[in-house]
Amino acid sequence: xxxxxxxxxxxxxxxxxxxxxxxxxxxxxxxxxxxxxxxxxxxxxxxxxxxxxxxxxxxxxxxxxxxxxxxxxxxxxxxxxxxxxxxxxxxxxxxxxxxxxxxxxxxxxxxxxxxxxxxxxxxxxxxxxxxxxxxxxxxxxxxxxxxxxxxxxxxxxxxxxxxxxxxxxxxxxxxxxxxxxxxxxxxxxxxxxxxxxxxxxxxxxxxxxxxxxxxxxxxxxxxxxxxxxxxxxxxxxxxxxxxxxxxxxxxxxxxxxxxxxxxxxxxxxxxxxxxxxxxxxxxxxxxxxxxxxxxxxxxxxxxxxxxxxxxxxxxxxxxxxxxxxxxxx
Amino acid sequence: xxxxxxxxxxxxxxxxxxxxxxxxxxxxxxxxxxxxxxxxxxxxxxxxxxxxxxxxxxxxxxxxxxxxxxxxxxxxxxxxxxxxxxxxxxxxxxxxxxxxxxxxxxxxxxxxxxxxxxxxxxxxxxxxxxxxxxxxxxxxxxxxxxxxxxxxxxxxxxxxxxxxxxxxxxxxxxxxxxxxxxxxxxxxxxxxxxxxxxxxxxxxxxxxxxxxxxxxxxxxxxxxxxxxxxxxxxxxxxxxxxxxxxxxxxxxxxxxxxxxxxxxxxxxxxxxxxxxxxxxxxxxxxxxxxxxxxx
Amino acid sequence: xxxxxxxxxxxxxxxxxxxxxxxxxxxxxxxxxxxxxxxxxxxxxxxxxxxxxxxxxxxxxxxxxxxxxxxxxxxxxxxxxxxxxxxxxxxxxxxxxxxxxxxxxxxxxxxxxxxxxxxxxxxxxxxxxxxxxxxxxxxxxxxxxxxxxxxxxxxxxxxxxxxxxxxxxxxxxxxxxxxxxxxxxxxxxxxxxxxxxxxxxxxxxxxxxxxxxxxxxxxxxxxxxxxxxxxxxxxxxxxxxxxxxxxxxxxxxxxxxxxx
Numbered sequence: 001x002x003x004x005x006x007x008x009x010x011x012x013x014x015x016x017x018x019x020x021x022x023x024x025x026x027x028x029x030x031x032x033x034x035x036x037x038x039x040x041x042x043x044x045x046x047x048x049x050x051x052x053x054x055x056x057x058x059x060x061x062x063x064x065x066x067x068x069x070x071x072x073x074x075x076x077x078x079x080x081x082x083x084x085x086x087x088x089x090x091x092x093x094x095x096x097x098x099x100x101x102x103x104x105x106x107x108x109x110x111x112x113x114x115x116x117x118x119x120x121x122x123x124x125x126x127x128x129x130x131x132x133x134x135x136x137x138x139x140x141x142x143x144x145x146x147x148x149x150x151x152x153x154x155x156x157x158x159x160x161x162x163x164x165x166x167x168x169x170x171x172x173x174x175x176x177x178x179x180x181x182x183x184x185x186x187x188x189x190x191x192x193x194x195x196x197x198x199x200x201x202x203x204x205x206x207x208x209x210x211x212x213x214x215x216x217x218x219x220x221x222x223x224x225x226x227x228x229x230x231x232x233x234x235x236x237x238x239x240x241x242x243x244x245x246x247x248x249x250x251x252x253x254x255x256x257x258x259x260x261x262x263x264x265x266x267x268x269x270x271x272x273x274x275x276x277x278x279x280x281x282x283x284x285x286x287x288x289x290x291x292x293x294x295x296x297x298x299x300x301x302x303x304x305x306x307x308x309x310x311x312x313x314x315x316x317x318x319x320x321x322x323x324x325x326x327x328x329x
Numbered sequence: 330x331x332x333x334x335x336x337x338x339x340x341x342x343x344x345x346x347x348x349x350x351x352x353x354x355x356x357x358x359x360x361x362x363x364x365x366x367x368x369x370x371x372x373x374x375x376x377x378x379x380x381x382x383x384x385x386x387x388x389x390x391x392x393x394x395x396x397x398x399x400x401x402x403x404x405x406x407x408x409x410x411x412x413x414x415x416x417x418x419x420x421x422x423x424x425x426x427x428x429x430x431x432x433x434x435x436x437x438x439x440x441x442x443x444x445x446x447x448x449x450x451x452x453x454x455x456x457x458x459x460x461x462x463x464x465x466x467x468x469x470x471x472x473x474x475x476x477x478x479x480x481x482x483x484x485x486x487x488x489x490x491x492x493x494x495x496x497x498x499x500x501x502x503x504x505x506x507x508x509x510x511x512x513x514x515x516x517x518x519x520x521x522x523x524x525x526x527x528x529x530x531x532x533x534x535x536x537x538x539x540x541x542x543x544x545x546x547x548x549x550x551x552x553x554x555x556x557x558x559x560x561x562x563x564x565x566x567x568x569x570x571x572x573x574x575x576x577x578x579x580x581x582x583x584x585x586x587x588x589x590x591x592x593x594x595x596x597x598x599x600x601x602x603x604x605x606x607x608x609x610x611x612x613x614x615x616x617x618x619x620x621x622x623x624x
Numbered sequence: 625x626x627x628x629x630x631x632x633x634x635x636x637x638x639x640x641x642x643x644x645x646x647x648x649x650x651x652x653x654x655x656x657x658x659x660x661x662x663x664x665x666x667x668x669x670x671x672x673x674x675x676x677x678x679x680x681x682x683x684x685x686x687x688x689x690x691x692x693x694x695x696x697x698x699x700x701x702x703x704x705x706x707x708x709x710x711x712x713x714x715x716x717x718x719x720x721x722x723x724x725x726x727x728x729x730x731x732x733x734x735x736x737x738x739x740x741x742x743x744x745x746x747x748x749x750x751x752x753x754x755x756x757x758x759x760x761x762x763x764x765x766x767x768x769x770x771x772x773x774x775x776x777x778x779x780x781x782x783x784x785x786x787x788x789x790x791x792x793x794x795x796x797x798x799x800x801x802x803x804x805x806x807x808x809x810x811x812x813x814x815x816x817x818x819x820x821x822x823x824x825x826x827x828x829x830x831x832x833x834x835x836x837x838x839x840x841x842x843x844x845x846x847x848x849x850x851x852x853x854x855x856x857x858x859x860x861x862x863x864x865x866x867x868x869x870x871x872x873x874x875x876x877x878x879x880x881x882x883x884x
Contacts, residue, residue, distance in 0.1 A: 008753070170746075174748055175746050178752065179731075179735060179745065180742050181745075182728060182732045182735075183732065185721065185724055185728070186724075186732045189720075189721035189723055190719045190720070190722075192719060193720070193721065194732070195703040195704050196681060196683075196712070197704075197707060197732055197733040197735055197796075198704050198707035198733070198735045198736040198799050199704055200702075200705075201704070207742070253723075301723060
């Protein structure tokens, strides 16, 4: 029998080291003005999209509940955030947390009744709820209605996005690698069996939904403070589809996959900004061909930490064989 | 009295709009009945139908009825083609994979159309004179009469096909249980193909009618009506044809009343609120039966 | 059955019936199992055996009647609550978490015995590491008992059929039940595997101090291992008693061999 779970701490340390180096490089690129302001913005968007994709993956990939309303939660976080910073001059961190909390609360509220539904019914119900959220915001004069909310302070920068993304990844990775996360995986695999093993399926579905929504809210706060103006039009179900594409492309049930998906999709969107039709046609074909030839997405259930050469660095001593479809970065 | 009249007027508007939802919802419900797929691309098929009708009238100079027929046939074939290329290879794949594929197909239709016909909305030509019937202050215009008339005719034809032809019987058998139907010698691939054809043809008619009704079409026009028609199908009980019609009309009326008496911005929210309410209170819809999952 | 002379049964069903859309799947079902007993539930296909399991585990709610575990009513309880109260089960049509590893399948079943909360888990502080180690060790021990330890890292779907059935039992045990319900545990196994499985069931019953109720199709097998047997036909108990009594019962002979 192998000794201890120390390798987990070691993995976290390696990852933190990697994050610091990556941050230094990115910050250098920004400070040294190597990146144009267009690409600087897109670096921020990549980070925000990673949070969106990973949090959606917790719901869709790990818990197996097909949500199509993620942009709605993002909108809640964004609007709560901008109201707090612009109208009440709250510190940014407070605004982000409050936005996340509001979105998570709404996630619980919406989740309890709707998560009884399954599969495609849940998909369409969450899509509808996301739209309802947006339409309600559109009708609130206080936040500018359909015209949008103006005068947002530009608070989001690389450091904020980067470290919030790291925290989100750490949080969600740890969640899926502990008992609550295993309960979610069990629900995805077989709901009846999960319930029979003592898992309160409603509770864990709602929990996954609330955590996913909460991070979407935080991402919304980061997103909103990149701009002077936000409007409900940024949070239509087309945006939700966009996050879905990231998750499906990367692999439903892989954090590495969601990061890769967010990166690829954001990069493609930026590079093809002048040809929006082509971008969407490429997404469409990518989705269709993925479902034909690799329905599990690029990474499936795999994580970079248990692939090829990386397994040597991150693997568990004497028990590498035990690593199956788990996330441990 | 003023209020009463306004209410009746909104009912007329709602039933016209609802007939269009009903035509789209029929396709949804037939397809869901047989292959258990929310065909997200169905709304886009309707959009393509509208464009084909548009070009048939403006470029080929056809009248309204020939244009409808051209659109109906072409779009029906397009529906079959989509099924053959995109869904048939996934017949035994998990339902979620097919659903994601349907989202992909939807994007594909929207944005290839956008590439070819440009994103700017087109003004649908005026195909009929501005006639209107006034019954004691209640106005029913020509477009509304056209919509109601054509919807009625199509319902009669569809009922005949489903009830009395062999193909229709096979469709009903297949929607009950595809595998058993297959064992009974029904060629399920053919039936699925025909279902897509009929469903798409109905959506095409709805597309042309909407063009005539609202005078404007654009490549993304199918998204919302598509979703709402799905709501209508769920409301009536998915897989049940009369359910789709009743659901469509109820939805149209509710929307007309909401935009008439509350605010048109809440129109879309009303449809989704209905959906969620139905799913929570009676997920099998108005005409659906309850079933228990076997463990 | 002379219930009076026995102590309170571990599980008891009184006048339970279950109606599906006018069809009586189970009717007037009376049943009890005492602590430590190994009882069999047999009957022809469609007799309602699995429905009884689904009633015991809260998957279905009885239309009439009441089921009690340790004197506490199970009415209105959801399956996970009943598992917490001490009933675990396997499924006739195997329901493993097929895309997860064998080890994770078992770990999940420790769900109600994990002593860290969500916050400790996501921050990896407090009891997280110690508890994870304990769960892993206990899971591996269970896998060892069922000869699955060397397969701990494989995906459950890749196991051979017999091993999947054993994994289902290991997983059910991990839930820490007082009463274990086995739904055709030997289905699809060859005679030798079946024999081994029966030995295993006998052994775990002693080792874990369990009470076991099992559904089986194969009469000879049930006769060999069970202390008491209930025979179901058309949702009704047509006979019950020791294997010898049941074997001689004319109703049972009729049900199994067809009318005379």
